[in-house]
Amino acid sequence: MSCDQRLIVALDVHNMETVQQLVEQLGDSVSYYKVGMELFYSVGSQVITYLRQQNKDIFLDLKLHDIPNTVGQGLATLTQLGATMLNVHASGGLAMMQTAARVVKNKADEIQVQRPKLIAVTVLTSMNADEWSALRYNADLSQQVIHLSQLAQKAGMDGVVASPQEAAQIQAVCGNEFIIVTPGIRPSGATIDDQSRIATPARALKNGAHHLVIGRPITAAANPKQAVKDILREMREQA
Numbered sequence: 042m043s044c045d046q047r048l049i050v051a052l053d054v055h056n057m058e059t060v061q062q063l064v065e066q067l068g069d070s071v072s073y074y075k076v077g078m079e080l081f082y083s084v085g086s087q088v089i090t091y092l093r094q095q096n097k098d099i100f101l102d103l104k105l106h107d108i109p110n111t112v113g114q115g116l117a118t119l120t121q122l123g124a125t126m127l128n129v130h131a132s133g134g135l136a137m138m139q140t141a142a143r144v145v146k147n148k149a150d151e152i153q154v155q156r157p158k159l160i161a162v163t164v165l166t167s168m169n170a171d172e173w174s175a176l177r178y179n180a181d182l183s184q185q186v187i188h189l190s191q192l193a194q195k196a197g198m199d200g201v202v203a204s205p206q207e208a209a210q211i212q213a214v215c216g217n218e219f220i221i222v223t224p225g226i227r228p229s230g231a232t233i234d235d236q237s238r239i240a241t242p243a244r245a246l247k248n249g250a251h252h253l254v255i256g257r258p259i260t261a262a263a264n265p266k267q268a269v270k271d272i273l274r275e276m277r278e279q280a
């Protein structure tokens with residue numbers, strides 16, 4: 042089974058033993074992992090060191106959201122860890138995202154490492170239309186995703202995190218080079234959980250997603266390796 046850089050497996054676990062078991066079990070079939078808050082807050086940067094030793098790409102998904110100076114200082118430190126991709130919340134605003142892009146570039150130049158890609162979270166994939174209207178924004182949910190994608194592009198972000206349901210519209214307005222990362226991926230027949238704006242792997246790719254972030258359908262499967270195999274098959278059939 043060959044790996045596919047479009048698949049990013051979310052390591053939403055909280056200890057290194059489970060990380061090592063999963064990474065060993067999945068072997069060469071997965072080359073890109075996501076480390077989020079649960080894992081990073083539990084074990085810290087040792088997981089990044091470990092995944093780099095295994096020659097894996099890493100999306101460090103800490104979704105920074107604060108004033109420009111604080112986000113910039115945080116990203117200056119995170120850039121030194123050697124992740125492939127970092128992120129902030131687009132709703133932090135244009136100035137925050139501009140600072141983020143500048144700091145990451147300057148730090149990578151200073152320490153002479155490849156600049157990590159920097160992407161912005163638009164509207165969380167768990168959010169549905171009712172929850173969205175309770176927040177009382179003026180735009181509807183999908184309009185806001187498109188607006189935040191354009192703002193992120195203007196700020197110099199490399200791409201966005203959005204649901205697979207908005208990927209086609211984002212691609213239409215931001216172009217094919219702008220990276221679209223989509224969580225909320227559920228293979229057909231999967232039980233519904235806290236994700237709302239979902240699609241199958243094949244549909245997400247058809248809609249223009251560059252990377253599919255998939256966690257529980259793999260990590261909570263009885264046989265994670267078989268789950269990856271099935272998902273990769275579905276992704277290849279789409280191509």
Ligand SMILES: O=c1ccn([C@@H]2O[C@H](COP(=O)(O)O)[C@@H](O)[C@H]2O)c(=O)[nH]1
Pocket residue numbers: 051053077162164165166167202203224225226236254255256257258
């Ligand atoms: O809008 C977003 C942004 C990030 N995520 C993250 O992706 C994974 C999805 O995991 P599943 O188990 O496949 O639901 C998870 O780590 C989230 O923190 C997201 O789901 N939606």
